[in-house]
Amino acid sequence: MTLRKPAETSQPVHELIRERWSPRAFNGKPVPKDVLASLFEAARWAASCNNSQPWRFLIASKDEPAAYETLLRCFNERNQSWAVTAPVIMITCADKNLPDGRPSNYGFYDTGAAMAQLTFQASALGLVVHQAQGILFDKVRETYGVPDDFDICTGVALGYQGEPDVLPEDYAKREVLPRERKTLPELVFTGGFGKASGLIG
Numbered sequence: 001m002t003l004r005k006p007a008e009t010s011q012p013v014h015e016l017i018r019e020r021w022s023p024r025a026f027n028g029k030p031v032p033k034d035v036l037a038s039l040f041e042a043a044r045w046a047a048s049c050n051n052s053q054p055w056r057f058l059i060a061s062k063d064e065p066a067a068y069e070t071l072l073r074c075f076n077e078r079n080q081s082w083a084v085t086a087p088v089i090m091i092t093c094a095d096k097n098l099p100d101g102r103p104s105n106y107g108f109y110d111t112g113a114a115m116a117q118l119t120f121q122a123s124a125l126g127l128v129v130h131q132a133q134g135i136l137f138d139k140v141r142e143t144y145g146v147p148d149d150f151d152i153c154t155g156v157a158l159g160y161q162g163e164p165d166v167l168p169e170d171y172a173k174r175e176v177l178p179r180e181r182k183t184l185p186e187l188v189f190t191g192g193f194g195k196a197s198g199l200i201g
């Protein structure tokens, strides 16, 4: 049975948020092309600074094994050991400049927002997503010819959730650990940085 790890929230939240988590175990089921397209359509409609839409996605599917292997080798070894269970893997990149050529500090921020939209669309369609900073940045740039004015942000594995026993033993153990979060007073302030807000809860 698929492992659920619903968020233990202090307030009610939408089911998609409560149920989303980042499994490392995927089953062998391929992701149909229209489902995959739907995920990127959700990302495409994210908000961004000056509508700059800085996000770019390099994707590979197990349907094309050589291309998949090339992209998988851009994850570090630890992350390869679980990402290899995913039918689709990708690298996210972010434009460092606005469309008018001015430098922007918001490429990473906006690409994160696009990834959040992709992730919740995935949840809505019964898929799971796991992001990873443990990738080989120079290798990605060289392999795919990523221009210098794009940052390389993350590796991502996506597909349908699998059972923990498809993972190496240490990751199988981590798969079942409880999820943890900071509390709202540690995050939300009023009147000064670090002053817990009285406006909520």
Ligand SMILES: Cc1cc2nc3c(=O)[nH]c(=O)nc-3n(C[C@H](O)[C@H](O)[C@H](O)COP(=O)(O)O)c2cc1C
Binding pocket: 020, 021, 022, 023, 079, 130, 131, 132, 133, 134, 135, 154, 179
């Ligand atoms: C930007 C980013 C980088 C991450 N890097 C890795 C990574 O390199 N390896 C890994 O196993 N998980 C990685 N994760 C997954 C996080 O550890 C995970 O999202 C976090 O522990 C919260 O768990 P949850 O998503 O299940 O709520 C990353 C997540 C994000 C958003």
